[in-house]
Amino acid sequence: xxxxxxxxxxxxxxxxxxxxxxxxxxxxxxxxxxxxxxxxxxxxxxxxxxxxxxxxxxxxxxxxxxxxxxxxxxxxxxxxxxxxxxxxxxxxxxxxxxxxxxxxxxxxxxxxxxxxxxxxxxxxxxxxxxxxxxxxxxxxxxxxxxxxxxxxxxxxxxxxxxxxxxxxxxxxxxxxxxxxxxxxxxxxxxxxxxxxxxxxxxxxxxxxxxxxxxxxxxxxxxxxxxxxxxxxxxxxxxxxxxxxxxxxxxxxxxxxxxxxxxxxxxxxxxxxxxxxxxxxxxxxxxxxxxxxxxxxxxxxxxxxxxxxxxxxxxxxxxxxxxxxxxxxxxxxxxxxxxxxxxxxxxxxxxxxxxxxxxxxxxxxxxxxxxxxxxxxxxxxxxxxxxxxxxxxxxxxxxxxxxxxxxxxxxxxxxxxxxxxxxxx
Numbered sequence: 001x002x003x004x005x006x007x008x009x010x011x012x013x014x015x016x017x018x019x020x021x022x023x024x025x026x027x028x029x030x031x032x033x034x035x036x037x038x039x040x041x042x043x044x045x046x047x048x049x050x051x052x053x054x055x056x057x058x059x060x061x062x063x064x065x066x067x068x069x070x071x072x073x074x075x076x077x078x079x080x081x082x083x084x085x086x087x088x089x090x091x092x093x094x095x096x097x098x099x100x101x102x103x104x105x106x107x108x109x110x111x112x113x114x115x116x117x118x119x120x121x122x123x124x125x126x127x128x129x130x131x132x133x134x135x136x137x138x139x140x141x142x143x144x145x146x147x148x149x150x151x152x153x154x155x156x157x158x159x160x161x162x163x164x165x166x167x168x169x170x171x172x173x174x175x176x177x178x179x180x181x182x183x184x185x186x187x188x189x190x191x192x193x194x195x196x197x198x199x200x201x202x203x204x205x206x207x208x209x210x211x212x213x214x215x216x217x218x219x220x221x222x223x224x225x226x227x228x229x230x231x232x233x234x235x236x237x238x239x240x241x242x243x244x245x246x247x248x249x250x251x252x253x254x255x256x257x258x259x260x261x262x263x264x265x266x267x268x269x270x271x272x273x274x275x276x277x278x279x280x281x282x283x284x285x286x287x288x289x290x291x292x293x294x295x296x297x298x299x300x301x302x303x304x305x306x307x308x309x310x311x312x313x314x315x316x317x318x319x320x321x322x323x324x325x326x327x328x329x330x331x332x333x334x335x336x337x338x339x340x341x342x343x344x345x346x347x348x349x350x351x352x353x354x355x356x357x358x359x360x361x362x363x364x365x366x367x368x369x370x371x372x373x374x375x376x377x378x379x380x381x382x383x384x385x386x387x388x389x390x391x392x393x394x395x396x397x398x399x400x401x402x403x404x405x406x407x408x409x410x411x412x413x414x415x416x417x418x419x420x421x422x423x424x
Contacts, residue, residue, distance in 0.1 A: 056240025
């Protein structure tokens with residue numbers, strides 16, 4: 001298999017510069033050169049990309065209307081000399097006027113009544129063409145193409161930073177306005193509204209009220225009302241990229257079992273964040289995370305739900321598992337990774353970008369209580385639980401005073417070198 005050549009790496013600065021159409025054009029041109037080298041190494045005349053994540057990657061974020069498995073309403077046909085959008089006459093104006101203007105793509109289209117499948121076969125006829133979906137006459141190069149997507153370029157890092165801030169804002173803003181008795185479905189609707197308002201597609205929304213998450217770790221949301229506490233989790237997509245964030249809010253006093261579970265989950269997630277470093281394998285990181293599950297007294301909790309994944313144009317790109325295949329994947333600069341541990345009723349989720357200096361938080365806390373956790377010599381700030389006093393009115397959460405956040409209960413574990421603070 002050909003290994004994608006080394007490409008530009010994302011900036012680690014928290015500053016997010018604005019991208020221009022000239023930047024996008026240069027990015028598309030670089031990607032076409034990578035594909036040209038790929039075609040040469042596999043002795044191919046062209047490459048046909050139909051899956052959503054590959055289409056979005058090559059076009060710098062355009063949507064072709066498909067999910068991760070099926071072919072969509074448009075495909076991109078790439079040769080060393082040309083990049084051609086293959087679609088119907090209904091989809092083409094949307095793509096070329098809103099998403100691909102000025103990026104040097106050619107167009108091949110047919111009437112919506114005929115569809116563009118026949119046009120694809122005409123383009124591929126008589127050529128050695130690779131693809132990303134199974135086909136009788138085209139080899140599927142999906143696995144080989146994954147290496148291009150997983151390490152984000154400088155421009156992609158800028159986009160995913162903007163996306164992370166918008167997803168975290170939508171979750172936190174909704175949580176700060178929660179009213180006791182709201183249904184999980186109504187809360188999910190508010191998160192979706194805030195995401196869509198910022199042109200973010202709500203790919204996955206989970207709202208777990210009270211203790212329902214103990215039983216149903218992967219539920220989305222129900223018509224059940226929330227009376228004690230609630231965790232909001234959202235995965236959003238924009239420009240083809242994905243991030244995930246969660247926050248927990250409580251009405252009145254925090255239940256003791258929630259505090260204990262949340263303490264453990266914070267320590268587990270902080271460990272994953274701390275050791276998500278360049279050139280570490282997922283297996284190496286996971287072994288350290290699994291030890292904290294054991295040391296906090298919850299050795300089997302990870303069995304009940306996904307722990308996270310390397311993400312990007314797919315969610316997941318590579319799941320965090322303990323198997324020998326995915327576990328041998330080495331983290332590289334420019335990869336995005338979600339850590340999503342859960343312990344009983346408590347769960348946390350945030351997305352990081354791997355940089356030379358460690359993990360950069362892509363879903364930062366905006367106006368939210370913070371918990372400081374120390375893993376060995378590294379201090380890590382994690383979201384605490386927002387405690388609402390006036391539970392019948394929106395915008396009545398406790399003021400968050402950063403100067404007062406040292407008056408928390410102290411936790412420590414000298415054996416693990418991990419310590420932290422928790423808002424009680």
